[in-house]
Amino acid sequence: MQNSIMMRSRRATVVHRQQVTPLHTQLRLRAPEIANLAAAGQFVHLRVTSGADPLLRRPFSVMLCDPVEGFVDLLVQNVGRGSEIVALAGVGQSFDLLGPLGTPFPLPPPHAHAVLVAGGVGVAPMIALADRLSRTADDHHITSLFGARTEELLCCWQELAGRSHEFLAVTEDGSLGEPGLVTGPLAGILDVPDPETRVVYACGPEPMLAAVARMCAERAVECYVSLERWMGCGVGACLGCVVPAAHPAGDTSDATYLRVCKDGPVFAAGDIDWGASCL
Amino acid sequence: MQNSIMMRSRRATVVHRQQVTPLHTQLRLRAPEIANLAAAGQFVHLRVTSGADPLLRRPFSVMLCDPVEGFVDLLVQNVGRGSEIVALAGVGQSFDLLGPLGTPFPLPPPHAHAVLVAGGVGVAPMIALADRLSRTADDHHITSLFGARTEELLCCWQELAGRSHEFLAVTEDGSLGEPGLVTGPLAGILDVPDPETRVVYACGPEPMLAAVARMCAERAVECYVSLERWMGCGVGACLGCVVPAAHPAGDTSDATYLRVCKDGPVFAAGDIDWGASCL
Amino acid sequence: MMTPVDLSVELAGLTLQSPIMVASGTFGYGTEYADLVEVGALGAIVTKGVTLEPRAGNPPPRICETPAGMLNAIGLQNPGVEAFIRDKLPPLRDFGVPVIVNVAGSTVEDYVAVARRLAEAPGVAALELNISCPNVQAGGLHCGVRPDLTAELVAAVRAACPLPLITKLSPNVTDLVPIAQAAVEAGSDALSLINTLVGMAIDVEKRAPVLANRTGGLSGPAIRPVAVRLTWEVARAVSVPLIGMGGIMTGRDALEFILAGATAVAVGTGNFVDPDVTAEVRRGLEDYCRRHQVTRFRDLIGAAQVG
Amino acid sequence: MMTPVDLSVELAGLTLQSPIMVASGTFGYGTEYADLVEVGALGAIVTKGVTLEPRAGNPPPRICETPAGMLNAIGLQNPGVEAFIRDKLPPLRDFGVPVIVNVAGSTVEDYVAVARRLAEAPGVAALELNISCPNVQAGGLHCGVRPDLTAELVAAVRAACPLPLITKLSPNVTDLVPIAQAAVEAGSDALSLINTLVGMAIDVEKRAPVLANRTGGLSGPAIRPVAVRLTWEVARAVSVPLIGMGGIMTGRDALEFILAGATAVAVGTGNFVDPDVTAEVRRGLEDYCRRHQVTRFRDLIGAAQVG
Ligand SMILES: Cc1cc2nc3c(=O)[nH]c(=O)nc-3n(C[C@H](O)[C@H](O)[C@H](O)COP(=O)(O)OP(=O)(O)OC[C@H]3O[C@@H](n4cnc5c(N)ncnc54)[C@H](O)[C@@H]3O)c2cc1C
Ligand SMILES: Cc1cc2nc3c(=O)[nH]c(=O)nc-3n(C[C@H](O)[C@H](O)[C@H](O)COP(=O)(O)OP(=O)(O)OC[C@H]3O[C@@H](n4cnc5c(N)ncnc54)[C@H](O)[C@@H]3O)c2cc1C
Ligand SMILES: Cc1cc2nc3c(=O)[nH]c(=O)nc-3n(C[C@H](O)[C@H](O)[C@H](O)COP(=O)(O)O)c2cc1C
Ligand SMILES: Cc1cc2nc3c(=O)[nH]c(=O)nc-3n(C[C@H](O)[C@H](O)[C@H](O)COP(=O)(O)O)c2cc1C
Numbered sequence A, B: 001m002q003n004s005i006m007m008r009s010r011r012a013t014v015v016h017r018q019q020v021t022p023l024h025t026q027l028r029l030r031a032p033e034i035a036n037l038a039a040a041g042q043f044v045h046l047r048v049t050s051g052a053d054p055l056l057r058r059p060f061s062v063m064l065c066d067p068v069e070g071f072v073d074l075l076v077q078n079v080g081r082g083s084e085i086v087a088l089a090g091v092g093q094s095f096d097l098l099g100p101l102g103t104p105f106p107l108p109p110p111h112a113h114a115v116l117v118a119g120g121v122g123v124a125p126m127i128a129l130a131d132r133l134s135r136t137a138d139d140h141h142i143t144s145l146f147g148a149r150t151e152e153l154l155c156c157w158q159e160l161a162g163r164s165h166e167f168l169a170v171t172e173d174g175s176l177g178e179p180g181l182v183t184g185p186l187a188g189i190l191d192v193p194d195p196e197t198r199v200v201y202a203c204g205p206e207p208m209l210a211a212v213a214r215m216c217a218e219r220a221v222e223c224y225v226s227l228e229r230w231m232g233c234g235v236g237a238c239l240g241c242v243v244p245a246a247h248p249a250g251d252t253s254d255a256t257y258l259r260v261c262k263d264g265p266v267f268a269a270g271d272i273d274w275g276a277s278c279l
Numbered sequence C, D: 001m002m003t004p005v006d007l008s009v010e011l012a013g014l015t016l017q018s019p020i021m022v023a024s025g026t027f028g029y030g031t032e033y034a035d036l037v038e039v040g041a042l043g044a045i046v047t048k049g050v051t052l053e054p055r056a057g058n059p060p061p062r063i064c065e066t067p068a069g070m071l072n073a074i075g076l077q078n079p080g081v082e083a084f085i086r087d088k089l090p091p092l093r094d095f096g097v098p099v100i101v102n103v104a105g106s107t108v109e110d111y112v113a114v115a116r117r118l119a120e121a122p123g124v125a126a127l128e129l130n131i132s133c134p135n136v137q138a139g140g141l142h143c144g145v146r147p148d149l150t151a152e153l154v155a156a157v158r159a160a161c162p163l164p165l166i167t168k169l170s171p172n173v174t175d176l177v178p179i180a181q182a183a184v185e186a187g188s189d190a191l192s193l194i195n196t197l198v199g200m201a202i203d204v205e206k207r208a209p210v211l212a213n214r215t216g217g218l219s220g221p222a223i224r225p226v227a228v229r230l231t232w233e234v235a236r237a238v239s240v241p242l243i244g245m246g247g248i249m250t251g252r253d254a255l256e257f258i259l260a261g262a263t264a265v266a267v268g269t270g271n272f273v274d275p276d277v278t279a280e281v282r283r284g285l286e287d288y289c290r291r292h293q294v295t296r297f298r299d300l301i302g303a304a305q306v307g
């Protein structure tokens, strides 16, 4: 069946490596099947070493795919041992990749105004989404907001800007674009007569996602977020990556908690219990 | 003090790599202090990864040193995970080396006839010894025997032959040199009117060492062997690498067992209890 | 051209085509791995722990990585025995390999009720009793830490249910042998060992335990030496077959347990690291048998015990 | 320009310039590492176990590597207390840091005799009692597995010797708390934890245990989660200072123990992996204190316990 092709783990070789910031590396891997199948919002589960330490795979969002060449691009922020091994990988080095995994972003209806809100390395799936939308024929209008603490952390912003109709950079220290937080400009975009014509997509630090979710809820704007959690299996088996669900309904075991790897990483903002999850 | 320089651990970078056989790699590392201090028979304790798996260092004999250039050559046989990581290391890769460690081979008296017996990868310290002897002014006569199961395992034999007055290769399958075991030709060399003028040095599989030790004992020929054991600390602290001593004498704790890393790896063959150790 | 090796083993009245099973809680209910693993090639599937009532499980964070291992505190999240039988069992059955249901509870009555219910359900090959759950009657003590409590629990389930019974032992005890013997005398047809070691990781930036549950169960290659030692000790003391587990990632790892006296092995955390791990373990066992001219895999069971 | 951080701690009546010690059996008698480590910067040196009579130790193989750990069965090889005092103690004393002598034996009388002898020797700062040795009177049972045997042993040594007493606990028990409490009530001034977990590795080619002793003690990063958990549990139950150990390789690792409630830490296997490890741990602790404006290191002890 289709699925059995979809998820088999495979070796992918690094064909290009770019240090986009001192903290961020863009890796291009040769992974034809994943490039063919990955949808915006999905991730790959990457084995960083063949040894037993670090033991678990590390999840990374698919940033860009080139189905023709069979390339997949990842944007890796070096935050610890696993991501460092990946970030320092040289051309020719190969990794075992599992994917594409998880639920992708649902696409907006034709002519809708898609508002993409990215925070830090959360820009990766937003670039994937902008790329996808800019290739559809249903003429979406794309506005992107990209926030970070400072200019240097606005990694790959050109990749997002180049795929959006409007793009606004926001830095807390004002070193690039608007000073402050993305929620400021977002309010401006949502405070219009017809907010319901907008669909908001967000990925970034959890406090930012919670704020965006609240703003959209207040204005009855459709909103989708992509979450991050430590992962074990990455395929829904271990129940290690869960987040609290908003409205327990139906059978307890499935409703109290949602699996970020399988039920997500993309969720309708209203499905998440932000109070409980945003610790 | 001199010692404090002698043993500090340092990073050494691979400057040259040669695949001498499908199973053996010759690595040249830049390690000036070790190149300066290492004596034939000593080893370096190499950390194969900065992670926790594989955890322990791996010991490798110093095969050749170039104090002028600051190079140290290791001959690595790929037998498992640790040696594989080392064997596959590329130029530019660096390792943390501890050394030189252990007791070197005692040099023979001037004009003595040194008989070097190597088995398999045990040739490494024999090459170091042949190199050392060929540089002294005391005009030693050097005869080298190098045995292996088959031609392909006679790694770096030229390095040994080139530093010996006589060299004989011995293979169990007769694919190169004499067929059989090194002990055959060794008997010929020792069965002379004045065997006491010879000093035998051996490194290789333990059964070979035991046989060589016995032959020398029977003929009252001075014999030194280099042993291998799993190692923990490599500096004499953990007592993990011991071999049974021949003549318990003096205080029990020091005499029942000898530490390969500190009391060895080079031992006078008579100091080892071959019956108990050769398991 | 390689000759096939007979890896089949007998266990608790079941014939397993292969001694390689998947460990409870690490393979979901099978379907999660259906796209990744040739599930039909497994010796058996052991399900996530099933309780009488549905359980929501512990709040997150529930897992964290440790050197060559991981900690987990899932908290027995499961839909309860009724929903299990209704929703999870049918697809499990369809894989065509024995389904062993891991049973958990807070009281002896819980276990008995779940066992009774599962005995009626078609397609359950055997039960694995997870006796390392806090027992409310015994003041939250785990039955698995005392021979008497273990015997009481196993005997009660044995009396209530005709299915083959496997008792899963906890390693967090001073002496596992009397507990293993009690489980066997009370009617266990086989024993599984080991469950996780109790551990903790601390987030030094937050200055608090990483897991919401504070402590968690340590699994993975890190615990293998402890698991092999306990398998060796228990194998000397009981005559029922053992299912060895704890950090198995390769055929060599599995052989440590087999040679120590296990009849079969289960792979747990290894599935997360590499979904191909069970196939890899199988290849390793077959290669070993060929290299050593072992015609009947069974002959390897406990081979490291003699001498 | 970095401001120095005060890492000093009080322990069993001793003032340690640093909370970082080296664990028994992993640093020999100090001299082995004299050329590699700035021994004078350590908080204390704990010696290899010393017995009344000289001991030859176990036959080899004595060690083997495991995932993120190692097994050892050295068997208490040591020259005996007389030779220790004569040959090993003087150079140890010269390092200028407190020397804590790890004491082992087969009978309570052994321990008492060694303790008496060490009390007379100049330059012994404290004793660490290794209670995980087979006790011939208790039928080979380790005193460390039972509160009553632990209390008996500690009380006997306490009565015979005025030196500060540290009892070293074994993790191979169902519940460590009552044993820790027994050790304290019997007069321990501090507790060390943990000793190694009992494990085994099997050579699948030879089909026999790798170690001549069959079982060995598991140490290294693999056991850290178990050690942190036990430190956390014991810290809640006793009021004497704890020395935490088990797989420490970095400052972050050490902080897990400190935040769980340890006053000091000991590095064992880490010394083999990297002789610089204790200096590395020290740098890590200093950096952490600076980053978090911790002026008194002591304030971190048990900080993860509240809440
Ligand atoms: C669905 C998904 C998509 C992701 N996409 C990307 C991406 O495109 N680019 C990218 O750089 N990162 C991404 N991440 C985060 C990435 O997986 C973690 O940064 C990485 O696993 C950290 O591993 P490490 O060994 O480097 O860090 P560790 O040494 O394991 O930890 C370093 C620090 O990171 C924190 N951390 C570790 N893992 C996670 C995690 N999974 N979630 C939250 N915090 C964590 C730890 O608390 C610790 O403080 C994604 C995560 C998820 C779940
Ligand atoms: C003083 C000394 C000098 C040495 N010099 C050299 C050298 O110059 N070149 C070289 O290739 N090797 C040398 N060795 C052997 C080398 O250290 C081991 O082959 C290596 O540590 C194996 O590690 P591994 O992880 O690759 O193998 P592992 O995966 O650890 O084990 C693979 C196999 O090798 C065996 N083994 C592992 N370590 C040892 C050991 N220390 N002694 C004996 N058997 C072992 C195991 O039983 C196993 O069967 C030396 C050993 C010593 C003690
Ligand atoms: C995420 C996770 C969940 C687990 N859930 C259960 C469970 O529900 N019941 C049970 O008996 N064991 C459970 N276990 C323990 C495993 O079945 C196994 O005994 C243990 O993990 C050791 O094997 P391993 O090292 O191969 O993982 C779980 C283990 C993990 C890692
Ligand atoms: C080779 C070796 C020898 C040891 N010898 C002793 C000993 O003689 N007495 C003792 O109490 N503990 C001994 N231990 C245990 C350590 O002191 C320490 O408790 C344990 O190794 C855990 O710490 P680690 O993981 O940092 O090594 C020894 C450990 C090792 C690895």
Ligand code: FES
Binding pocket: A230, A231, A232, A233, A234, A235, A236, A237, A238, A239, A240, A241, A242, A259, A260, A261, A262
């Ligand atoms: S990572 Fe295992 S269920 Fe999500």
Ligand code: FES
Binding pocket: B230, B231, B232, B233, B234, B235, B236, B237, B238, B239, B240, B241, B242, B259, B260, B261, B262
């Ligand atoms: S390896 Fe530690 S004493 Fe030899």
